[in-house]
Amino acid sequence: MEMPAPSASVLSRKDRIVDRLRTVLPHDAVISDISETRAYECDALTAYRCPPLCAVLPANTQEVAAVLKICHEMGVPVVPRGSGTSLAGGALPTADSVILGVAKMNQVIETNYDDRYIKVQTGRTNLSVSGAVESNGFFYAPDPSSQLACAIAGNIAMNSGGAHCLKYGVTTNNLMGVTMVTMDGQIVEIGGAHLDAGGLDLLGLICGSEGQLGVVTEATLRILHKPEGARPVLMGYNSAEVAGQVVSDIIKAGILPVAIEYMDEMLIGVCEEFSGAGYPKCEALLIVEVEGSDAEIDEQLSLIKEIAGKHNPVELREAQSADEAARIWAGRKAAFSAIGKISDYMCLDGTIPVSALPHVLKRIGEMSKEFGLDVGNVFHAGDGNMHPLILYDANKPGDLEICEEFGAEILKLCVEVGGCLTGEHGVGIEKRDLMNVQFDPADLEAQMAVKDVFDPAWLLNAAKVFPLETSQSRRAA
Amino acid sequence: MTPQTEAELADIIAGASGPLRIQGGGTRPIGRSEGETLSTTKMRGITLYEPGALTIVAKAGTPVAEIEAKLAKENQRLAFEPMDHRGLLGTKGEPTIGGVVAGNISGPRRISVGACRDFALGVRFVDGSGTIIKNGGRVMKNVTGYDLVKLMCGSYGTLGVLTEVALKVLPNVEATGCVLLHGLNDTQAIAAMSAALGSPFEATGAAHFPKSMHGDPVTMIRIEGFEKSVAYRADKLRDLLKSFGEATIQIGETDDGYGSEKGWAWVRDVSAFADQPGDVWRISAKPSDAAALAARLDADAVQYDWGGGLIWARMPEGVDAREKLTTFDGHATLVRGSADVPAFHPEPAPLAAITQGLRAKFDPRGILNPGLMT
Numbered sequence: 001m002e003m004p005a006p007s008a009s010v011l012s013r014k015d016r017i018v019d020r021l022r023t024v025l026p027h028d029a030v031i032s033d034i035s036e037t038r039a040y041e042c043d044a045l046t047a048y049r050c051p052p053l054c055a056v057l058p059a060n061t062q063e064v065a066a067v068l069k070i071c072h073e074m075g076v077p078v079v080p081r082g083s084g085t086s087l088a089g090g091a092l093p094t095a096d097s098v099i100l101g102v103a104k105m106n107q108v109i110e111t112n113y114d115d116r117y118i119k120v121q122t123g124r125t126n127l128s129v130s131g132a133v134e135s136n137g138f139f140y141a142p143d144p145s146s147q148l149a150c151a152i153a154g155n156i157a158m159n160s161g162g163a164h165c166l167k168y169g170v171t172t173n174n175l176m177g178v179t180m181v182t183m184d185g186q187i188v189e190i191g192g193a194h195l196d197a198g199g200l201d202l203l204g205l206i207c208g209s210e211g212q213l214g215v216v217t218e219a220t221l222r223i224l225h226k227p228e229g230a231r232p233v234l235m236g237y238n239s240a241e242v243a244g245q246v247v248s249d250i251i252k253a254g255i256l257p258v259a260i261e262y263m264d265e266m267l268i269g270v271c272e273e274f275s276g277a278g279y280p281k282c283e284a285l286l287i288v289e290v291e292g293s294d295a296e297i298d299e300q301l302s303l304i305k306e307i308a309g310k311h312n313p314v315e316l317r318e319a320q321s322a323d324e325a326a327r328i329w330a331g332r333k334a335a336f337s338a339i340g341k342i343s344d345y346m347c348l349d350g351t352i353p354v355s356a357l358p359h360v361l362k363r364i365g366e367m368s369k370e371f372g373l374d375v376g377n378v379f380h381a382g383d384g385n386m387h388p389l390i391l392y393d394a395n396k397p398g399d400l401e402i403c404e405e406f407g408a409e410i411l412k413l414c415v416e417v418g419g420c421l422t423g424e425h426g427v428g429i430e431k432r433d434l435m436n437v438q439f440d441p442a443d444l445e446a447q448m449a450v451k452d453v454f455d456p457a458w459l460l461n462a463a464k465v466f467p468l469e470t471s472q473s474r475r476a477a
Numbered sequence: 478m479t480p481q482t483e484a485e486l487a488d489i490i491a492g493a494s495g496p497l498r499i500q501g502g503g504t505r506p507i508g509r510s511e512g513e514t515l516s517t518t519k520m521r522g523i524t525l526y527e528p529g530a531l532t533i534v535a536k537a538g539t540p541v542a543e544i545e546a547k548l549a550k551e552n553q554r555l556a557f558e559p560m561d562h563r564g565l566l567g568t569k570g571e572p573t574i575g576g577v578v579a580g581n582i583s584g585p586r587r588i589s590v591g592a593c594r595d596f597a598l599g600v601r602f603v604d605g606s607g608t609i610i611k612n613g614g615r616v617m618k619n620v621t622g623y624d625l626v627k628l629m630c631g632s633y634g635t636l637g638v639l640t641e642v643a644l645k646v647l648p649n650v651e652a653t654g655c656v657l658l659h660g661l662n663d664t665q666a667i668a669a670m671s672a673a674l675g676s677p678f679e680a681t682g683a684a685h686f687p688k689s690m691h692g693d694p695v696t697m698i699r700i701e702g703f704e705k706s707v708a709y710r711a712d713k714l715r716d717l718l719k720s721f722g723e724a725t726i727q728i729g730e731t732d733d734g735y736g737s738e739k740g741w742a743w744v745r746d747v748s749a750f751a752d753q754p755g756d757v758w759r760i761s762a763k764p765s766d767a768a769a770l771a772a773r774l775d776a777d778a779v780q781y782d783w784g785g786g787l788i789w790a791r792m793p794e795g796v797d798a799r800e801k802l803t804t805f806d807g808h809a810t811l812v813r814g815s816a817d818v819p820a821f822h823p824e825p826a827p828l829a830a831i832t833q834g835l836r837a838k839f840d841p842r843g844i845l846n847p848g849l850m851t
Contacts, residue, residue: 418614418615
């Protein structure tokens with residue numbers, strides 16, 4: 001993955017830039033020693049690394065504004081960073097960039113149960129947002145797999161999803177307001193404790209803009225009361241097509257589960273080995289979870305089981321206890337770690353229309369043979385968000401390149417069947433050069449025009465999202 | 478002008494020499510705009526519907542009624558429950574799906590499932606230069622590039638003219654129930670609605686009328702789902718709300734019309750103000766501020782939706798509600814009226830500058846509904 005050459009002018013001014021940043025931040029909040037900036041050289045897309053010019057860790061919105069003002073004046077690129085869990089390289093630095101980390105900003109500013117929101121600094125982790133309201137029976141709905149570590153700042157930048165968004169939506173559906181600092185250091189407030197911010201939907205525009213329009217420092221998030229209970233049912237089939245049909249039939253029957261998760265044969269085996277979840281041996285496994293009181297769950301699950309039963313399942317098992325429910329989920333949630341134990345892998349994130357599922361899985365299987373790399377599939381079946389995991393050997397020269405080529409072909413297939421390149425991870429650098437597959441030049445021009453408004457000099461995370469040659473003239477200006 | 482195709486529309490906009498007044502069915506003339514009328518009503522038809530994927534795609538001029546009928550056949554619906562403005566505004570014609578998206582038009586269920594913008598998956602539109610642009614797609618999870626779908630949703634045709642929209646739909650429900658509280662003042666009612674909305678029982682509507690259709694104060698809390706579940710949750714809510722008085726429960730159609738679909742259409746369409754004189758303001762606010770804000774308005778009548786988060790106020794003609802509200806967390810829109818004030822809430826300077834910047838990019842000649850939102 002190519003990155004633009006760093007600006008020689010910025011590199012040569014490193015000392016002056018660092019000195020100026022130290023005039024607005026405490027000494028230990030500016031990290032410039034090369035042995036320490038290494039900690040910021042990559043995110044969770046670890047195949048790509050580059051130490052930044054320096055890293056800053058502001059403690060509040062005013063400090064963020066002061067940093068951005070200086071960088072703006074001195075023409076220094078800035079890469080915002082949440083917790084660095086991006087799988088798309090969203091927080092990958094360039095050598096001439098200042099990493100702006102929000103990790104120190106992790107406070108809860110306000111909780112309001114009557115109006116059902118929480119206001120936090122965006123360095124706070126996703127899980128600890130729910131943690132802050134849990135004792136009152138509330139939770140924050142979006143639940144990306146990395147929720148233990150990932151920051152709300154990154155969730156907003158990437159519009160993160162999770163396993164339960166079939167019912168609760170993704171970040172953008174749960175975000176009510178932000179305090180954001182634009183590249184010139186101006187602080188803006190959008191939305192708040194009311195619904196549907198007035199004027200143009202700038203909140204919707206900022207969510208998912210991958211840190212290219214501004215640095216979000218505070219967020220007002222919708223919180224919900226937890227359901228009375230939840231219970232999963234597990235079903236195994238010997239055909240991907242049948243499993244796909246079951247998903248479609250459940251949805252058509254008027255039941256809206258909170259989650260429908262799909263795992264293929266390879267993932268079933270690997271996860272079973274890793275976590276002993278009690279999965280059957282079969283080609284396709286579905287985990288379907290519903291919520292409510294015990295009686296409500298019984299009613300919904302009996303309907304679901306009736307539908308599932310019509311399609312000759314290899315196994316159809318409702319969790320009989322909290323422990324069994326936890327084990328059913330443990331296997332699914334461990335999918336990435338389990339694969340990570342046996343191989344290096346690349347995790348894709350394309351979304352497809354649910355109806356295209358059997359075709360896409362079949363094509364992925366064929367491509368796996370063509371490219372000579374194994375692939376496992378785990379995904380959120382209710383909304384068609386796939387996560388093909390391509391296995392490769394990082395120590396084998398050329399393997400990563402083959403893996404990337406394979407991945408690109410899968411994503412092109414997703415677009416071809418009416419889907420998209422990324423459902424919840426973001427474009428970052430990973431899918432940057434595939435944007436032309438999904439969008440025409442006019443579509444990309446309209447998006448880049450938005451960045452022109454927020455960041456005319458293209459200093460903020462500029463080497464991401466758009467193909468480098470497409471954004472070249474703007475970045476060079 | 479009523480183009481039949483997207484290409485024709487693009488030609489018209491590219492060749493336009495003056496301002497254009499963009500219109501769907503023309504049933505929601507909110508705010509003032511001048512120019513030659515450009516109607517999308519001839520670009521119509523459902524282009525894709527996949528019930529198993531919960532998605533529908535339709536051309537912008539497709540009547541909402543046509544979409545709702547198609548969905549009903551598969552026992553599905555537009556869950557954000559778009560308001561029909563015809564009664565309130567005294568307009569005729571067919572509301573279009575493009576108009577719904579352009580205005581981000583939602584109803585009482587917005588409080589639980591989200592607004593139109595939360596169900597909008599993809600758009601095609603023609604910008605002010607006549608360029609055809611697409612964004613989003615037809616799948617539920619999509620973070621590929623910037624979300625211009627949300628930017629277009631609620632932009633009232635000022636950034637581009639929608640030609641096609643893709644929407645997420647949801648299954649219809651087996652039963653609807655309503656928990657009714659009687660005689661509460663506004664503050665108590667909002668507290669009761671907050672308690673219901675903050676419970677695990679999933680209220681999908683929460684409205685309060687200081688003067689109901691029968692003249693007394695009534696607070697309506699809606700529950701939807703499988704029949705047994707609705708009965709169970711209604712009971713639970715009644716227990717939960719005991720301190721606010723004895724609640725009555727209605728399930729299905731009833732004589733006095735509160736608990737029924739009709740009752741919620743009455744809430745959604747603000748029918749109580751339909752035949753009444755005066756200006757109508759729509760105020761989005763923090764629910765716990767709402768009662769005090771409404772008191773400041775000195776309105777002829779108010780009603781609350783979204784658990785208090787949405788205030789509808791009927792005011793004497795020409796009175797500026799914003800002046801009475803002063804600064805607050807939210808915004809006020811003049812939906813009906815001739816007051817000499819902007820229909821849409823003026824933005825703080827930094828946001829206004831961003832908005833102006835976006836308009837200059839998407840409509841450099843300033844010909845799409847000029848002045849409508851400012």
